[in-house]
Amino acid sequence: MSLLLEVNNLQKYFPVRGGLFNRRLSDFRAVDDVSFALQEGKTLGLVGESGSGKTTIGKCILRLLEPTAGQILYDGADITHIKARDLRRLRSEIQMIYQAPAASLNGRMTVGQIIGEPLWIHESLKGDAARSRVLELMHVVGLKEEHYYRYPHEFSGGQQQRIGIARALAVQPRLIVLDEPTSALDVSVQAQILNLLQDLQDQFDLTYLFISHDLGVVRYMCDEVALLYLGKIVEVAQTEVIFEAPKHPYTQALISAIPEPDPDMQREEIILHGELSSAESPLTRRGGFRGGGCPFAPRCHAEKLATCETLPPTLIEIEQLHQVACHLHPALAPAENP
Amino acid sequence: MTDLLNIDNLHLEFDTYDGVVKVLAGVDLKMRRGDVLGLVGETGCGKSMTALSVPRLIPMPPGRITAGRVTFDGEDILSKTESEMEAFRARHLGMIFQDPVTNLNPLFTIREQLVDAVLYQRAQGQKVPGRWRGFLPSVRQLRKEAQERAVELMRLTGIPDGEVRIFDYPHQFSGGMRQRVLIAMALAGDPDLLIADEPTTALDVTIQAQILRLIRSLVSQLGLTVLLITHNLGVVARSCERVAVMYAGRVIEESPVRELFKNPKHPYTRGLIAAVPQKDISRGGLEGIPGMIPNLIDPPAGCRFHPRCEYVMETCRGAVPPAVPVGEGHTASCFLYPEDV
Numbered sequence: 001m002s003l004l005l006e007v008n009n010l011q012k013y014f015p016v017r018g019g020l021f022n023r024r025l026s027d028f029r030a031v032d033d034v035s036f037a038l039q040e041g042k043t044l045g046l047v048g049e050s051g052s053g054k055t056t057i058g059k060c061i062l063r064l065l066e067p068t069a070g071q072i073l074y075d076g077a078d079i080t081h082i083k084a085r086d087l088r089r090l091r092s093e094i095q096m097i098y099q100a101p102a103a104s105l106n107g108r109m110t111v112g113q114i115i116g117e118p119l120w121i122h123e124s125l126k127g128d129a130a131r132s133r134v135l136e137l138m139h140v141v142g143l144k145e146e147h148y149y150r151y152p153h154e155f156s157g158g159q160q161q162r163i164g165i166a167r168a169l170a171v172q173p174r175l176i177v178l179d180e181p182t183s184a185l186d187v188s189v190q191a192q193i194l195n196l197l198q199d200l201q202d203q204f205d206l207t208y209l210f211i212s213h214d215l216g217v218v219r220y221m222c223d224e225v226a227l228l229y230l231g232k233i234v235e236v237a238q239t240e241v242i243f244e245a246p247k248h249p250y251t252q253a254l255i256s257a258i259p260e261p262d263p264d265m266q267r268e269e270i271i272l273h274g275e276l277s278s279a280e281s282p283l284t285r286r287g288g289f290r291g292g293g294c295p296f297a298p299r300c301h302a303e304k305l306a307t308c309e310t311l312p313p314t315l316i317e318i319e320q321l322h323q324v325a326c327h328l329h330p331a332l333a334p335a336e337n338p
Numbered sequence: 339m340t341d342l343l344n345i346d347n348l349h350l351e352f353d354t355y356d357g358v359v360k361v362l363a364g365v366d367l368k369m370r371r372g373d374v375l376g377l378v379g380e381t382g383c384g385k386s387m388t389a390l391s392v393p394r395l396i397p398m399p400p401g402r403i404t405a406g407r408v409t410f411d412g413e414d415i416l417s418k419t420e421s422e423m424e425a426f427r428a429r430h431l432g433m434i435f436q437d438p439v440t441n442l443n444p445l446f447t448i449r450e451q452l453v454d455a456v457l458y459q460r461a462q463g464q465k466v467p468g469r470w471r472g473f474l475p476s477v478r479q480l481r482k483e484a485q486e487r488a489v490e491l492m493r494l495t496g497i498p499d500g501e502v503r504i505f506d507y508p509h510q511f512s513g514g515m516r517q518r519v520l521i522a523m524a525l526a527g528d529p530d531l532l533i534a535d536e537p538t539t540a541l542d543v544t545i546q547a548q549i550l551r552l553i554r555s556l557v558s559q560l561g562l563t564v565l566l567i568t569h570n571l572g573v574v575a576r577s578c579e580r581v582a583v584m585y586a587g588r589v590i591e592e593s594p595v596r597e598l599f600k601n602p603k604h605p606y607t608r609g610l611i612a613a614v615p616q617k618d619i620s621r622g623g624l625e626g627i628p629g630m631i632p633n634l635i636d637p638p639a640g641c642r643f644h645p646r647c648e649y650v651m652e653t654c655r656g657a658v659p660p661a662v663p664v665g666e667g668h669t670a671s672c673f674l675y676p677e678d679v
Binding site: 049050157159188190198213216254256257264272273 | 380381542543550571573576595610611616617619622626628631
């Protein structure tokens with residue numbers, strides 16, 4: 001099995017401007033030194049709370065945002081700085097499906113036009129040839145032929161998401177970045193869309209980068225999960241490992257916070273204090289962590305070491321395919337014994 | 339013990355350009371003092387409308403209640419005048435909503451908004467003394483007391499440093515803290531019933547866990563009665579004692595929480611529980627409910643779930659199934675369960 005996507009030390013900083021002459025005061029570190037790899041045909045889940053940088057990573061991979069630093073390898077080739085001409089070819093390989101189905105579809109175009117547009121852009125297909133391809137795609141995602149001339153507003157949320165999926169599939173991509181594809185949908189519809197996505201993955205050999213805040217959905221969809229906290233990966237592992245034996249205190253808290261529809265479920269409930277992006281200090285806090293300790297330390301419920309406040313932990317492999325960034329983990333104790 | 343809240347056969351319609359939308363078609367709901375009831379359902383099933391009919395906050399027109407009764411502690415709510423309603427809301431009800439951002443006025447500090455809530459509820463629905471009258475000694479005393487109460491409410495809802503934070507503006511609070519402010523506001527008048535409409539939907543999971551724990555602790559501390567509206571079955575399992583499941587304008591199943599998850603009776607409830615990605619479901623094992631929620635302008639006759647139901651029978655197409663007892667405190671509205679068992 002080959003690596004389809006490799007992200008190395010990706011950084012994306014947004015300038016914070018203000019003061020006299022709109023100077024660049026500091027940086028908002030949306031994504032800070034993130035590395036991961038994705039095997040062909042697999043699904044990697046990027047999980048985090050709002051503001052953890054998961055969508056920014058997705059957009060950097062599609063080059064919808066220019067990364068500040070780092071390297072993105074797609075199928076072995078460096079795509080971090082490729083030119084516009086090559087970028088167009090790349091975008092037929094990598095597609096994205098968005099969270100708000102209504103906002104991501106042009107309300108003035110019919111379903112046929114929406115799904116047909118990428119065919120025209122990437123393959124110069126139009127007329128009957130395009131139409132038959134569009135109808136085929138509509139069939140694949142479970143839309144009916146009579147929907148061809150309808151407009152997005154005539155559809156329910158689930159159906160709109162199917163249109164978005166058909167549009168992404170039109171150019172026969174290999175990698176799809178799914179940005180919270182079901183968080184705007186009701187559970188019964190969510191189940192339909194998740195099943196559709198799995199069927200499509202099997203049918204077309206797709207690789208998914210699945211961005212979500214819903215751990216239940218991630219557990220169902222993903223082979224591997226990476227947890228983000230304030231723009232950094234805190235833990236990566238196979239899905240079963242993350243859910244059965246999470247090592248990072250944040251992962252443990254997040255998993256204990258999943259509201260499971262099972263009133264008998266006995267488990268220790270870890271309630272974190274504080275919030276990830278407290279309105280009063282996201283900027284100062286991020287600025288303050290330059291060279292500071294673990295970004296999670298202020299909310300951490302575990303017994304802290306002195307190093308937690310002073311030294312940022314690095315992501316270290318503790319078992320095969322399981323990486324954690326936490327000083328508390330025994331494998332990461334060299335700080336005590338330098 | 340008598341029921342605190344009794345919604346009986348409530349029918350609600352909305353006039354729209356496309357026709358009359360039959361939003362509620364015979365909702366029955368009872369709550370006793372001290373109950374924590376979860377009202378669950380998907381988008382458009384009428385759960386918010388049911389809840390809003392208690393404080394009578396449904397805009398009429400275009401809304402219209404065509405049949406049914408809502409009684410609170412024996413009082414008929416629907417026949418009250420608007421000024422009686424204001425006093426009633428102040429004395430008995432507290433509400434929190436989904437979006438903590440839009441429910442606070444960004445132009446006023448938390449102090450002004452919380453003190454207003456306290457004063458309004460003390461005056462039981464009468465107008466709060468105007469700003470200029472704040473110079474009168476008696477009113478000034480009143481405001482001072484109200485502020486003390488506001489700080490106490492902030493402490494109760496877990497906002498640290500209430501004495502200082504009360505002078506902050508809403509934008510200086512994070513989402514979870516704003517929701518706590520709104521809960522404090524809802525508690526200002528010692529309400530008998532707290533209506534929480536999707537209180538955690540806009541929040542991250544870790545914050546959601548904090549807010550649910552807060553609501554639970556308020557229930558045990560203050561003996562609050564809570565109507566919790568949510569679409570998330572997990573939230574219900576964590577925080578409620580009883581659940582009512584709604585579908586297309588009707589309560590289709592009502593039961594104690596454990597019973598509902600262990601032994602769901604209505605095919606819709608079963609589908610809903612099976613649609614949640616849970617622990618032991620392997621790839622491809624998730625079941626959705628086929629089809630979509632019906633258009634309520636022209637709802638299906640008989641049981642409104644019948645076009646999506648796998649057990650559909652001939653009777654389902656013609657008649658509305660009554661609520662039938664199917665277990666201890668457990669009722670389901672489905673013809674699969676004969677009435678005389």
